[in-house]
Amino acid sequence: MALQLRILGWKARNLRGYLRSADIRLDPDSSPITLLQMPNGTGKTTTMSLIRTVLSGRRPVDIASYRGSDSVSDGFFELRLKLDEDLYTVGIRFEFNTREAFFYTDGLEGREHGHNLPNLVTDTLRRGVTELFVFDGELAAKMIEDGAGDADKSLEVLYGLDALGDVASTVERLKDKRRQRVKDITTASAKHSVEKAEKEASQAKAALARLEAEQSKLEKGIADKRKRLKEIAARIEQLGLDDDDFKARQQKVIDQRTKAKTDKATASDLALESFRSPLSISPVFPDRLARLSETLESRNLPRSSSTFFTIIAGRKDCICGRELEEKDRAHILEHAEDYLGEEEVTVINEIRYLLPTVMPSVKSFHAIVEDLRDADARLRQADQEQDRLNEEARKVGRQEIEALTKERDEIADKLVLEENALRFLTQSSGQDVDWRTNVHACRRRFKELQERYETAAGTRDYMEAADLLIRAASSARQAAKARLRERIKGRTNENLDAILTNEPLRVDRIEGRLHLRGEGDMPKGGASEGQKLAVCYAFLTALLSEAPFGMPFIVDSPAVSLDLTLRATVGSLIPPLFDQLIVFVISSEREGFADAFKENPKAAFKTISLERDTGEVVVHDDPHTFFSFQSGDAR
Known part of the structure; x- marks a missing residue:
């Protein structure tokens, strides 16, 4: 049976907001859904941060930010947990004057110093899982925005696929230890040759890391620029140039330009390869060789x-x-x-x-050069035609089009340079490529030098077996991730069918981030904040509902950017997917979202406020106060 983690409440003293003196009690058995309402600035964000800190066991960076007032020198936050049937209290104590923080655990063995939950729980929570089920709106943007890998990371962490990456790291450490042990016992006469081989392999490895980093940087830059060029083209069209004739001419230019760029790139690669062969450079060589061949055959x-x-x-x-x-x-x-x-x-x-x-x-070579010139001429002709089309747009008087056109030209120039740099960096043909400036050649060189070093050190068989294990772990990780991606994507889109019934927004693939169908046709900025939040809820509910262990879902301000219809839909969708749901809301979010829980017998409602005059923390546990409370009622 999978592990079940439940939160029974928390207690705090001398911390910010209501946490100056708080003791919140939850009963997930009778009320698995808890809605906690409090005004902004009362301590919602601090509570969420402390729950993440205590669950993960990661020491907070800014200890002073939790201090309730200058008059207090210490404080604490305790989280009461239930792991299956075992009860634990994990706390963190702050010493504000010395800016230190210490974890402690009350468990089966009494109080212990440190973060001492069972290993399975500790390992899982420290891998970053807490960010998934202790959720805020910032994660929604990271799931979708370019350059972020949070969707893939979430999938790997929750299902333990990153542990296969740990296998590779562990094997690499064992390889290093084996090399060091061999060096320690190698005779002085052989040590010099081993050290020389090791140094050469290390230099090649460093060069490969540098080239791969450069390749990654270029690929990202190229992808970003191509995306922006696509956005600019779509925006120019959106600004009024929608007539069929203009579209047809625009599409013709795009097709011509694409064909010319492809032909130019192909001819460039062929020219580089042909230039290395004397037979291709001068017709004299092949003619004379042909005559010699005929003579030898005829005589x-x-x-x-x-x-x-x-x-x-x-x-x-x-x-x-x-x-x-x-x-x-x-x-x-x-x-x-x-x-x-x-x-x-x-x-x-x-x-x-x-x-x-x-x-x-x-x-x-000369024929290939002619093809290259022809492709370049066609590309310049297409660019000129594009300039004429843009001139038509400028005459309309749209200043935005001029700005976009200028930006496009600047990006296009940079894109050409980066594409050429990437082509030079990654070209795979020819044997005369300098391994110090080419990824593929450097990879071959490193492999050759590494094998030479392992042979000299007498570790070749060991290293080959270790590398085989690393490849097997990597292959298993990729295969498992591919299957999980498809399954989670399917469940996510099923959830979106229920949430966004009148919108076509769906997930196309999970690859680093969540890629949406048709996102290239969306306006600049992509999906709205409400759409991003809806997609993220759909993804997280799919992800966590199929997780190999049970976790509560804790969310802050879940509906602030959603319209009333979406609020009600999300409010009805999330609860059945989790055994425990803890939601922090403000009064403006009640309409639509909190209303979905009003008649639910498994829902508990808590209202937390601070008395205006005394600053005393007041906690109400009844639905009436919850649904009638306004932020200005008690502060």
Whole structure:
């Protein structure tokens, strides 16, 4: 049976807001849903932060930010937990004057110093899972925005796939220990060669890391610029140039430009490869080789050799049966060297057989250059036509189009430079590429030097077995992630079918972040804040509902950016998916969202406020106060 984690409440002293003196009690068995209402500035964000801190066991950075007032020197926050049937209290004590914080745990063995929950829980929570079920609105944006990998990270952390990455790290550490042990026991005479091989391999490894980082930076820059160019093109079209004739001309230019860019890139790669071959550079070389090949094929090479004539001269009779006289023998020996020897015949035959295989079978360098010039001319012509179309737009008087056009041209220039740099960095053809400036060549060089070092150190078999294990762990991780991505995507879209019944917003794929269908056609900025939040709820509920262990779902201000219809839908969708739901709200969120829980017998309602005059913390546990409370009632 999967582990079940429940929160029974929390207690605090001398901290900010209502946490100066708080003791919140929850009963997830009878009321698995709890809505806590309090005004802004009372301590919702602080509570969420402290719950994450205590669950994860990560020491807070800004300890002073939790201090209730300058008059207090210490404070604490305790979280009461139920792990299956076992009860724990995990707390953190603050010493504000020295800016120190200490964890303690009350568990089966009494009070212990430190964060001492069972290992399975501790390992899971410290991997970043707390950010998933102790949720705020910032995570919603990170799930969708470019450059963020939070969706993939969430999936890996929750299902333990990152543990397979830990396997690779552990094996790498074992490899390092093995290398060090071998170095320690290697004789002085062999140590120099081992250290030299290790140094060369380390230098190649550092170069590879630098080149891969450069490749990653270029790829991201190119992807960002292509996306922005697409946004600019869509915006220019949106500004009024929607007539069919303009669209047709625009599409024609786009097609011509795409074809020319593709042809230019292909010709550039072929030119680089062809330039390395003398046969492609000058027609003289292939012509002369062709004539030589024809000559060797048409002529019958002598099958006899000088050795043959020497042997004949030593015999009594010629091969024709006639008896040889001394003058005949002298004549044969005198002219025996006029014929090819066996080695010469062998070499010439080898040349005759190899010549057809080295003849160029592709276009000459000059023909490829002509193709490159033609593609470049077509690209410039397409650019000129695009400029004419843009001029039509400028005449309409749209200043925004001029700004967008200027931005597009600047981005396009930078894009060309980055694409050329990436092509040079990653070209895989040819043997003369400098491994210090090419990723593929450097990877081959590192592998070669690493194998040389492992052979010199006597660890080759061990390292090959270790690398096999690393590859197996990586393969298992990728295969499991691919299956989980598809399953979670399907469940996410099922949830979106229920939430966004009148909108086509759906998840297209999970790859680093959540990629939405048709997001390239969305206006600049992408989905609205409400849509992002709805997508994130759909994803998280799909993710957590199929998790291999049960966690509560704690959320702050879940409906502030949603319209009333979406609020009610989200309010009815989330509760069945979790065994415990804790929601922090403000009074403006009640309408629509909190109303969905009003008649739910499993819901508890708490209202927390501070008395205006005394500052005393007041907690009301009845629905009437919850639904009638306004932020200004008690502060």
